[in-house]
Amino acid sequence: MTPEATLARFREYMVGPSRFMTLVSCFELGIIDALRETPGLTAAELGEVAGAKPDAVEQLLLLLVKEGFVAQDETSGGYRLDGLAGVSEKLIDQALADLYMIKAVTLRQLFYLTETVRAGEVVALKELYGYDGDLYGALGELPELREPWARLMDTVTAHVDPWFFENIDIPAGSNVLDLAGNTGLGAVDTLKLKGSPGLRVTTFDLPDKEAECLANFRAQGVEDVCSFIGGDVFDGVPEGFDVVLIKHFLPMFDKSDVLRILDGVSKSLQIGAQVHVLVPVFPEDIKDPDNYTVDFYSSFFVGCTMGKGGPQKLSTWQSWLEESGLKVTKAVMDDWENLPPHALTAEAVLSATKVA
Amino acid sequence: MTPEATLARFREYMVGPSRFMTLVSCFELGIIDALRETPGLTAAELGEVAGAKPDAVEQLLLLLVKEGFVAQDETSGGYRLDGLAGVSEKLIDQALADLYMIKAVTLRQLFYLTETVRAGEVVALKELYGYDGDLYGALGELPELREPWARLMDTVTAHVDPWFFENIDIPAGSNVLDLAGNTGLGAVDTLKLKGSPGLRVTTFDLPDKEAECLANFRAQGVEDVCSFIGGDVFDGVPEGFDVVLIKHFLPMFDKSDVLRILDGVSKSLQIGAQVHVLVPVFPEDIKDPDNYTVDFYSSFFVGCTMGKGGPQKLSTWQSWLEESGLKVTKAVMDDWENLPPHALTAEAVLSATKVA
Numbered sequence: 001m002t003p004e005a006t007l008a009r010f011r012e013y014m015v016g017p018s019r020f021m022t023l024v025s026c027f028e029l030g031i032i033d034a035l036r037e038t039p040g041l042t043a044a045e046l047g048e049v050a051g052a053k054p055d056a057v058e059q060l061l062l063l064l065v066k067e068g069f070v071a072q073d074e075t076s077g078g079y080r081l082d083g084l085a086g087v088s089e090k091l092i093d094q095a096l097a098d099l100y101m102i103k104a105v106t107l108r109q110l111f112y113l114t115e116t117v118r119a120g121e122v123v124a125l126k127e128l129y130g131y132d133g134d135l136y137g138a139l140g141e142l143p144e145l146r147e148p149w150a151r152l153m154d155t156v157t158a159h160v161d162p163w164f165f166e167n168i169d170i171p172a173g174s175n176v177l178d179l180a181g182n183t184g185l186g187a188v189d190t191l192k193l194k195g196s197p198g199l200r201v202t203t204f205d206l207p208d209k210e211a212e213c214l215a216n217f218r219a220q221g222v223e224d225v226c227s228f229i230g231g232d233v234f235d236g237v238p239e240g241f242d243v244v245l246i247k248h249f250l251p252m253f254d255k256s257d258v259l260r261i262l263d264g265v266s267k268s269l270q271i272g273a274q275v276h277v278l279v280p281v282f283p284e285d286i287k288d289p290d291n292y293t294v295d296f297y298s299s300f301f302v303g304c305t306m307g308k309g310g311p312q313k314l315s316t317w318q319s320w321l322e323e324s325g326l327k328v329t330k331a332v333m334d335d336w337e338n339l340p341p342h343a344l345t346a347e348a349v350l351s352a353t354k355v356a
Numbered sequence: 357m358t359p360e361a362t363l364a365r366f367r368e369y370m371v372g373p374s375r376f377m378t379l380v381s382c383f384e385l386g387i388i389d390a391l392r393e394t395p396g397l398t399a400a401e402l403g404e405v406a407g408a409k410p411d412a413v414e415q416l417l418l419l420l421v422k423e424g425f426v427a428q429d430e431t432s433g434g435y436r437l438d439g440l441a442g443v444s445e446k447l448i449d450q451a452l453a454d455l456y457m458i459k460a461v462t463l464r465q466l467f468y469l470t471e472t473v474r475a476g477e478v479v480a481l482k483e484l485y486g487y488d489g490d491l492y493g494a495l496g497e498l499p500e501l502r503e504p505w506a507r508l509m510d511t512v513t514a515h516v517d518p519w520f521f522e523n524i525d526i527p528a529g530s531n532v533l534d535l536a537g538n539t540g541l542g543a544v545d546t547l548k549l550k551g552s553p554g555l556r557v558t559t560f561d562l563p564d565k566e567a568e569c570l571a572n573f574r575a576q577g578v579e580d581v582c583s584f585i586g587g588d589v590f591d592g593v594p595e596g597f598d599v600v601l602i603k604h605f606l607p608m609f610d611k612s613d614v615l616r617i618l619d620g621v622s623k624s625l626q627i628g629a630q631v632h633v634l635v636p637v638f639p640e641d642i643k644d645p646d647n648y649t650v651d652f653y654s655s656f657f658v659g660c661t662m663g664k665g666g667p668q669k670l671s672t673w674q675s676w677l678e679e680s681g682l683k684v685t686k687a688v689m690d691d692w693e694n695l696p697p698h699a700l701t702a703e704a705v706l707s708a709t710k711v712a
Binding site: 002003008013016018020022023024029050052057069082086095098099103108254255287294298300302303310 | 358360362363367368369406412418419422423424441442444447451454455459463464469474476610638644650651652658659666698700
């Protein structure tokens with residue numbers, strides 16, 4: 001890469017925040033909905049819809065016209081949706097869930113990325129909200145983070161959970177442990193989506209999750225086959241399970257902690273027991289220009305959620321499992337064809353067997 | 357543009373803030389300087405330099421490796437500068453001045469873009485700093501904004517001011533008014549860079565600039581040929597000048613106010629007097645993919661500096677001057693060849709004559 005090309009490429013970085021918020025703001029101001037409803041509206045008319053001066057509407061729409069998301073008629077000056085016209089309501093909703101989560105959970109937080117990386121904790125949560133702790137704790141206390149987060153997670157879980165359970169094998173009658181299973185949703189999904197006969201599922205998480213988890217089991221009518229064990233994964237993993245699920249958990253930690261978790265799981269298991277892991281992955285070829293995982297998720301985990309952790313290559317996850325005495329029998333990437341065109345990452349399932 | 361292409365393009369928007377801060381943070385952490393000094397450093401070694409865990413350094417450097425800014429040796433795991441290796445120190449400094457200004461003045465501020473557009477004032481300054489007013493006022497009170505701003509302005513002014521004066525004609529003996537001339541730098545530059553014999557230059561700005569402006573004139577030894585008039589441009593422009601300079605001022609306002617300013621200037625002038633305007637411009641073809649002015653400057657003026665204003669096309673600036681009875685005799689864009697490869701905009705000079 002020449003020095004000139006390098007600096008020219010910097011422009012894409014410099015306009016990153018402004019492009020992002022210009023697009024988000026056109027949605028927030030109601031401009032896109034108004035144009036979907038009434039093509040041909042002028043800046044003056046859109047200003048009334050948005051509660052803003054026509055001059056500002058014109059300034060923001062320039063970028064969307066440049067991109068071909070919106071078109072402007074040269075004679076009338078009126079605007080209409082262009083590329084955005086054909087996008088289904090469902091996909092727009094999914095994309096907006098992403099955009100609004102990124103705005104709420106990352107935009108201002110990234111300002112503190114350097115301090116966060118040095119501290120190993122999310123400095124932004126303290127600076128912006130006076131909150132001491134990680135994003136997952138903050139979600140419980142701060143609706144301005146929880147609501148956009150939940151909106152996105154709903155769209156993600158609706159796809160990923162069924163896909164995860166399609167791709168793993170849980171034999172009938174298994175005794176299943178859902179590691180870091182939070183308040184029991186994963187346990188309920190295991191029964192609902194897997195449905196092998198005679199399953200029993202135990203949610204393992206910090207003791208303060210117990211009451212809500214048991215209430216969820218009762219509300220779902222699964223209290224006879226689901227239970228809760230309180231504890232800290234770093235102090236030891238409950239023994240006696242045939243299958244352990246580890247979903248959305250490992251990328252929250254650096255390598256040394258991932259290995260501690262996997263070692264704990266491995267030690268808790270009899271030979272032949274199964275582990276199924278769901279993780280986000282970087283492409284094996286980091287330079288793949290069509291893959292955006294690196295562009296978003298490194299600074300997301302390190303800067304905005306935990307102050308550490310992050311995705312890894314599939315081959316790295318595999319090697320870490322094997323270091324812990326878990327032989328990987330299957331490693332499947334989600335198919336990009338199943339994901340919306342704006343998806344920034346694909347998840348993977350790794351299945352492994354405890355070996356001697 | 358197909359719906360699929362539109363949503364796929366959204367990914368560039370979604371990763372905008374994270375890409376931006378990942379790059380900035382690698383500079384802030386000292387990683388780039390360390391690699392320039394000592395190629396081949398590992399994540400562990402860079403972690404010591406940065407005061408951060410090697411895991412976090414690895415996560416952040418993935419993006420720079422993806423881009424080809426940095427390279428990683430597959431065997432040793434060590435890093436070295438790749439595209440960044442050949443960039444001169446001067447250009448790196450200029451690019452960093454841009455990056456740090458964008459971080460300080462826009463990144464968190466853009467979170468409030470929608471509220472700012474509706475209010476017509478920079479809501480972020482109130483939210484982040486408790487400051488009521490626009491960016492230019494805030495710069496005077498907040499060193500965390502002023503310092504990165506001044507660092508960038510130094511690099512911009514060093515190029516733009518000489519270029520502006522090269523491109524305008526100020527006849528010997530002219531009586532020059534520098535409109536919105538702040539604390540006199542433009543007046544001093546007029547004498548220094550133009551140097552026609554017998555020039556007199558008057559800075560016109562709000563009365564509270566007077567003391568500092570006169571002090572600057574004395575410090576530069578130009579108090580005999582420079583003076584200050586206090587006033588508000590919207591209340592009227594001082595009469596009796598042969599040449600009026602309007603630099604870095606018009607893009608702070610919406611069309612109606614730009615026309616009020618230009619009308620005021622026009623009314624103050626005798627037929628034949630000259631006006632020279634320096635403004636940032638959008639390309640005539642908004643869709644030009646190599647031009648980044650739209651991507652950055654719309655939300656910059658509207659969202660981060662004034663809550664209004666913005667660049668315009670050269671043809672628009674020209675038409676606004678002519679609406680005010682100022683016949684444009686020359687309109688020159690700065691040459692992109694004279695600007696660094698990361699430049700987001702080029703300025704233009706418009707020269708006009710007061711006509712009957």
